[in-house]
Amino acid sequence: MLNHRLINPPREPRKFVEAAIQFLNKHARYKKVFCALSGGIDSSTVYLLLKQAKINTIPIFIDHGLMRIIRGVEEREYIKKLFPDVIILDIRDKFLPKIYEEGDAEGKRKLFKAAYSETISKVIKEENCDLLADGTILPDIEESFGVKIIDLKETMSLKEENELMQKNIEGFVKSQHNVEIEYEVEATIQPVASLTKHEVRKVLEYLEQPQELIYRKAFPGPALAARIVGPVSQENLIFEKKVHDLVESTVEDFYKKRYGKAMIINENGEQEPFQVFAAIGTDILNTKVTGLLEGKRTYQLPLCEKGDWNYNLLVNKASHITGYARVFYELGSNSGGKYDVVIRSINSRDARTATVTNLPIEVLIDLKQKIIGFAETKNIYFDVTPKPPATIEYV
Secondary structure, three states: OEEEEOOOOOOOHHHHHHHHHHHHHHHHOOOEEEEEOOOOHHHHHHHHHHHHOOOEEEEEEEEOOOOOEEOOEEHHHHHHHHOOOOEEEEOHHHHHHHHEOOOOHHHHHHHHHHHHHHHHHHHHHHHOOOEEEOOOOHHHHHHHHOOOHHHOOOEEEHHHHHHHHHHOHHHOOOOOOOOOOOOOOOEEEEOOOOOOHHHHHHHHHHOOOOHHHHOOOOOOOOHHHHHEOOOEOHHHHHHHHHHHHHHHHHHHHHHHHHHOOOOEEOOOOOEEEEEEEEEEEOOHHHOOEEEEEOOEEEEEOOEEEOOOOOHHHHHHHHHOOOOOOOEEEEEEEOOOOOEEEEEEEEEEOOOOOEEEOOOOHHHHHHHHHHHHOOOOEEEEEEEOOOEOOEOOOOO
């Protein structure tokens, strides 16, 4: 199997779309293409580019049960509203029992990789697809390969890619659920491989997509499994979906009220907030979470800070933390609860580095009061750690 990637295209949206259509016509004209639509901006952009190029495409949404709820609406309903022709494949009954009780970070990623691979392979075979459209973007590729995108060729075999990865193993940060997988197709086509999230949003603006899609927050490949610290269970998944929706929607409402939109480009050129979410765990202060040291993932305990809220002081301390993965600021607690909740809000250009969103203390207090109203809540923290020395996610 080959992988075709659009390498180093023009950055201006109109010129990029022209280059992407030319790229797709070169590799996919008269072919049948499988396109996995996750609901995120990357895969949505790939699908829209395929439509622009008039490529014969089968759009599939894989519902594994770990997608988020958005303002009370399940992700599958959201994607169906955006793209009515998408086909929903429900694998929840088969997949969820496999991931329940899996607490290891790489273990979760591997389970997702296997689930996606198995489901996609089944459809490819049934529909006799020639190619697979891939929404992997620049940071994911560079973190997996350990090299710059310009070090890759437009067309590469898996053997060539594996050799490149082994040669640059010291640059590896994390595996991706849709990188380094072989399917029974001639090749994958990856038109957004050279773009960052901000550049993808610019393309969506050019394609006149709705604001709710353009400013959609980035979502990890392993879905909510990346935001449940430790083993996933039916019980904690229900709670995570509920609290995640509350945090994301509350912060978005604050930005819409203040700026008229859910995301801004701040004075540092970052998308603010780039990601907003809630992570949960039991006894999280005694559970190892991911950090980032010299470009490599580490697993250490978080440090908890209490007292008066001082954004600059806390972030500065977290920026220079040693011996711990990250710093949490304690917002409140409920002795009768079971799950700790960590609020995470970060700004970033491309996810390779990130700063902590300086949310007003009033917003944090509002979130604390809402979250503490859930009987399942035990402790509430705000993660004040940039990337590095922390990763954005928790697995």
